[in-house]
Amino acid sequence: MNSLKLFILCCLVILFALNSQGASAELTVNDEYRLGSEDIIEISVWGDEELAREVVVRPDGGVSFPLAGDVKAGGLTVNELRDKLKERISEFIPDAPVTVILRKVEHPKVYVVGKVNKPSVLVMGQDMTVVQALAMSGGLSPFAESGSIIIVRRSKDGSQKVFPFDYDELADGENLKQNIILKPGDTVIVP
Template sequence: MKLPKFLFFLLMCTVVALASTGAFAQKEDKGGYKLGPEDVVEISVWGDEELAREVVVRPDGGVSFPLVGDLKAGGLTVAQLREEVRKRIVEYVPDAAVSVILRKVENPKIYIMGKVQSPRMAVMGQKMTVVQALSLAGGLSNFADSGNIIVVRQFPDGKQKVFEFDYDKFADGDNLEQNIQLQPGDTIVVP
C-alpha cells in the first residue's frame, strides 16, 4: 500500500521531529563533539572574573583568550580545549581550575535553497538525509519541480559532485537509495 505524497511527507516530518529530540551535538568516535567554525564556547578560570568570557571559534579554527593568546580550538573536543588552556595558563595562574562550556553549536552546516517553504542554512546536529533536510525547510513549495532536486557536494580539492534526488519516486517507495546521508557543506537545490 502506497501512502499519498502529503501523508508520506507528514510522516517524514514527524520522524525528523522525533529524531531531533536526541543529542544535537555531532559525536565523533574519539570522545565527543569536535569544535568547528562559529561555535561559541565559554572559557573561565575559577576565582578570576577577568579570565571569563565567551569566544567564537574563528573560520581558521582559532580562539583568543587572555594570558593564553591564540590557540587552536577547531577539531578539538571541549575537554581537549580545556586541557590546552590549562597548560598555557598555569605559568600565570598556578593550579588554575579552567572551565570550558560549549554554549552554541554552529557547525557543521548544510544549505537548502530554491522552491521550498523556508530556504535556510541549517546546522546538522546529527546525521541527516535529503528528506530530513527538506522537512527542516518546511517541505517543497507548490511550484517545486520535485522530480529534479539535486544535492551539490564540494570537496576540499575544489571539485564538486552532484547527486540527483527524485522526490516523486522516493514518495512512491522507489529508488530509496537516492535519499543519501548529507555531508557538512552540502547544498540542496530545489528547482
C-alpha cells in the same frame, strides 16, 4: 502533491522533530563532537571573574583568551581544548581549574535553496539526510520540480559532484538509497 506524499512528508517531519529534541543535550555530553567555525564556547577559570567569557571559534579555527593567547580550537573536542588552555594558563596560575562549555553549535552547515517553503541554512547537530533537510526547510513548494532535485557537494580539491534526488520515487518507496546522508557544506537545490 498528492495526499500520500503529503502524509509521508508529515510523518518524516514529526519523526525528525522527535529525534532532534535530544540532539542538543546529546552534543554537550558527547566527547566526540569536534569544535568548528562559529561555534560558541564559554571559557572560565574558577575564582577569577576576569577570566570568564564567551568566545566564538573564528573561521581559521582559533580562539583568543587572556593568558593563553591564540589557541587552535577548531577540530578539538571540548575536553581537548580545556586541557590545552589549562596547560597555557598554568604558566601564570598553577593548577588553574579551567572550564570549557559548548554553548551553541553553529557548524557544520548544509544549505537548502530553491522552491522549498523556507530556504534555509541548517546546522547539522547530527547526521542529516536529504529528506530531513527538505522537511526542516518546510517541505517542497507547490511549484517545485520534485523529480529534479540535486545535491551539490564540493570536494577538497575544489571540484563539485552532483547527486540527483527524485522525491517522487522516494515517496513511492522506490530508490531509497538516493536519500543520502548530507555532508558539511552540501547544497540541496530544488528547481
